[in-house]
Amino acid sequence: MIGFSVAQCVPTNAMLPMVLLRHQLPDATHHFDLLLAPRPVIQDEERDVATWRCTADPCALQPGDATLIQRIAPHRGLYLRLLEARELGGDRGVVAIVRSGSHRWVDGQLELTIQDLGTRRYLVTLDRIERLT
Secondary structure: OOOOOHHHHHHOOOOOEEEEEEEEEOOOOEEEEEOOOOOOOOOOOOOOEEEEOOOOOOOHHOOOEEEEEEEEEEEEEEHHHHOOEEEEOOOOOOOEEEEEEEEEEEEOEEEEOOOOOEEEEEEOOOOEEOOOO
């Protein structure tokens, strides 16, 4: 399993918060940040939210398709609850939630239940995420 062990945090069948952020950079390029909470409640300033930078929106992948990912530093809990786009300090651009829902790990696979899209399964490795269903 990549990052944290859900089994150490909550029962393995528990659904936990997830969001996908679109990170618009000052040079007009962008990427997506997939954020997975390790437990049901994360305080705004806690830097415990496991985060992966994605080259494409993993929720838009078709079954069998994959995109590159990179594990980055954990994000603060406040990013799970953004209500509008947020400008980042230090000329780092703007982030906004593009998808939200819940996640859990099932038999070594990431299961995302995404608002308005339903449930999908993914295989996550060190450098890629592949949609399975």
